Amino acid sequence: MSWFIRSKTPKEKLKVRRINIPEGLWLKCDSCREIIYRSELDRNLKVCPKCNYHHRMNAFERIDLLIDDGTFSDIDSNISSEDPLRFRDVKRYKERLRTYTKKTGLRDAVVCGKGTLNGIKVQMCVMDFGFMGGSMGSVVGEKVTRAIERAVSKRDPLIAVSCSGGARMQEGILSLMQMAKTSSALSELYEAKVPYISVLTDPVTGGVTASFAMLGDIIIAEPGTLIGFAGPRVIEQTIKQKLPEGFQRSEFLLEHGMLDMIIHRKDLKKTISNILNLLI
Amino acid sequence: MAGQYLDFEEPIIELEKKIAELKDISKNNGIDFSREIRRLHKKANRLKKHLLSKLTRWQRTQLARHPARPYAMDYINLMCKDFVELHGDRHFGDCHSIIGGIARLEEWSVFIIGHQKGRELKEKMYRNFGMPQPEGYRKALRLMQLAEKFGKPIITLLDTPGAYPGIGAEERGQAEAIARNLLEMSNLSVPIIAVIIGEGGSGGALALGVGDRVLMLENSVYSVISPEGCAAILWEDCKKVEEAAESLCLTADDLFKLSVIDEIVKEPLGGAHKNIEATASILRRVLRRHLKELLSISSKSLVFQRKRKFRRMGVFSE
Numbered sequence: 153m154s155w156f157i158r159s160k161t162p163k164e165k166l167k168v169r170r171i172n173i174p175e176g177l178w179l180k181c182d183s184c185r186e187i188i189y190r191s192e193l194d195r196n197l198k199v200c201p202k203c204n205y206h207h208r209m210n211a212f213e214r215i216d217l218l219i220d221d222g223t224f225s226d227i228d229s230n231i232s233s234e235d236p237l238r239f240r241d242v243k244r245y246k247e248r249l250r251t252y253t254k255k256t257g258l259r260d261a262v263v264c265g266k267g268t269l270n271g272i273k274v275q276m277c278v279m280d281f282g283f284m285g286g287s288m289g290s291v292v293g294e295k296v297t298r299a300i301e302r303a304v305s306k307r308d309p310l311i312a313v314s315c316s317g318g319a320r321m322q323e324g325i326l327s328l329m330q331m332a333k334t335s336s337a338l339s340e341l342y343e344a345k346v347p348y349i350s351v352l353t354d355p356v357t358g359g360v361t362a363s364f365a366m367l368g369d370i371i372i373a374e375p376g377t378l379i380g381f382a383g384p385r386v387i388e389q390t391i392k393q394k395l396p397e398g399f400q401r402s403e404f405l406l407e408h409g410m411l412d413m414i415i416h417r418k419d420l421k422k423t424i425s426n427i428l429n430l431l432i
Numbered sequence: 433m434a435g436q437y438l439d440f441e442e443p444i445i446e447l448e449k450k451i452a453e454l455k456d457i458s459k460n461n462g463i464d465f466s467r468e469i470r471r472l473h474k475k476a477n478r479l480k481k482h483l484l485s486k487l488t489r490w491q492r493t494q495l496a497r498h499p500a501r502p503y504a505m506d507y508i509n510l511m512c513k514d515f516v517e518l519h520g521d522r523h524f525g526d527c528h529s530i531i532g533g534i535a536r537l538e539e540w541s542v543f544i545i546g547h548q549k550g551r552e553l554k555e556k557m558y559r560n561f562g563m564p565q566p567e568g569y570r571k572a573l574r575l576m577q578l579a580e581k582f583g584k585p586i587i588t589l590l591d592t593p594g595a596y597p598g599i600g601a602e603e604r605g606q607a608e609a610i611a612r613n614l615l616e617m618s619n620l621s622v623p624i625i626a627v628i629i630g631e632g633g634s635g636g637a638l639a640l641g642v643g644d645r646v647l648m649l650e651n652s653v654y655s656v657i658s659p660e661g662c663a664a665i666l667w668e669d670c671k672k673v674e675e676a677a678e679s680l681c682l683t684a685d686d687l688f689k690l691s692v693i694d695e696i697v698k699e700p701l702g703g704a705h706k707n708i709e710a711t712a713s714i715l716r717r718v719l720r721r722h723l724k725e726l727l728s729i730s731s732k733s734l735v736f737q738r739k740r741k742f743r744r745m746g747v748f749s750e
Contacts, residue, residue, distance in 0.1 A: 231750050233748055233749075234748055236747035239679050240679060241675070242666065289746075321656060321657050321666060321680070323656075324681050324682065325654055325680075325692050326690060328655075329745035332745070335611055335614035336742050336743065337739075339618050339619045359634075359635055361607035361611075362595075362607040362610040362611050366605070366607050366608040380607065381597070381606040381610070386661075387599065391597075391598055391599065408604070408605070
């Protein structure tokens with residue numbers, strides 16, 4: 153058996169040369185699983201260059217995308233949640249709020265303010281999914297309502313960019329009431345005849361869809377955005393069937409008459425300013 | 433409906449059975465048990481009071497979903513006269529989970545609209561377990577706009593597990609239908625009284641709930657999500673419903689303290705299902721009082737006050 157046993161010791165251990173690659177230079181596309189160079193993705197407005205998947209943007213990235221440089225002013229950024237129910241599940245709500253504030257640098261899931269979009273003065277609400285799934289509680293409801301009220305009094309068009317899992321359970325019934333509050337405020341904007349453009353970005357479900365997000369004079373969605381009242385999992389569990397391909401995606405909603413258009417991220421600003429120029 | 437009861441109702445049911453037995457015996461044999469019967473009655477009432485005063489939020493939720501609890505149609509039949517049911521949203525279909533029409537309530541003719549659940553399996557399926565499709569909300573809106581056109585007050589009776597999560601419902605814009613109702617209801621120039629009579633299930637209930645007055649029956653619940661849904665998402669454990677119900681603060685008492693509702697409507701001892709007629713007559717009187725108040729307010733200030741009412745909701749710091 154000597155032929156089978158290696159008699160000589162190996163000459164030299166192969167040196168594995170490690171090159172130091174900084175973390176996070178590359179990432180995997182959430183949709184096509186291709187490896188993409190991060191800076192290429194950022195240059196491409198976070199749209200996958202291979203499959204055109206629109207990756208989520210945080211609130212300030214979105215504002216940079218839509219609002220002219222240096223014109224945005226953040227309003228009501230000091231409003232924060234009070235935990236009126238002293239809600240606790242496996243974690244305390246207060247604790248969750250702290251964690252998300254640390255993670256995102258935001259006090260809650262929406263950034264509101266004013267700025268100009270290709271020179272047009274607008275009021276903006278931009279939701280941030282990174283803060284508790286963009287859920288709407290008292291703070292989101294209040295800030296959105298104030299932005300609507302500013303749009304009414306200043307007669308500035310309103311642009312709301314939604315990105316939300318729905319109402320915030322941790323504020324119970326008060327979260328539900330924010331749906332009525334924001335929708336009721338919008339009726340004033342309707343009467344004032346000031347344009348309201350609702351932009352839907354992946355995902356928009358639950359209480360946000362069933363209130364201000366679906367009430368835009370014009371509703372624009374990004375490609376592939378999940379839009380619905382009930383989430384796909386809940387529907388699947390209820391009807392005990394697999395859902396059809398593309399169900400609740402923006403293309404599906406456009407087909408069913410629920411949207412005005414689907415716009416690629418790179419054309420979003422141009423499209424909005426074009427619409428506003430035609431309307432006002 | 434007999435024989436349907438919840439675990440914690442058991443001692444009451446037993447006493448009631450005993451009373452019925454004694455009554456039977458005294459009737460058949462001519463023996464006078466009236467003292468015992470009176471004593472047992474008293475005991476049963478004490479027990480009911482005691483049990484109902486310390487119900488957990490989860491038990492209250494079960495009571496709100498009690499299979500024998502009166503539904504919208506029961507109230508309409510008992511409180512109103514000359515009810516004429518109206519159908520259809522004029523766009524797609526007629527949803528059976530929401531009923532509505534014109535009726536006479538006391539001295540007024542009103543539009544009355546409510547979620548409707550079913551009793552036996554067949555009717556439950558017909559009513560889709562009280563979970564409306566978008567057509568239901570659009571029918572409700574159509575009726576409310578008719579009410580405005582003819583200057584009639586609106587009464588809505590809320591009792592649903594939630595809007596139906598189905599393929600067709602999504603295709604036809606469930607979210608849009610609900611959102612549209614919220615916006616339009618806030619602007620209607622006639623009085624609106626919303627009453628939560630059983631389960632106030634999230635957006636599906638709120639879509640009929642933007643009222644000048646929002647009332648809640650004592651044993652009803654109103655919540656942003658069902659305890660089951662909340663347990664599944666936050667606890668990732670469907671069995672944690674009791675904890676979820678506790679955390680959600682969904683009872684009439686809770687909501688009154690949070691200023692989300694204006695009044696709690698008392699139910700007969702043991703709950704609305706113990707005496708449906710009495711419940712309906714209590715509710716009728718309460719509605720009468722509120723209608724009288726609201727009808728004396730000009731439509732302009734009515735809308736203003738309604739908007740201000742919902743504008744104030746929410747708790748935050750600045």
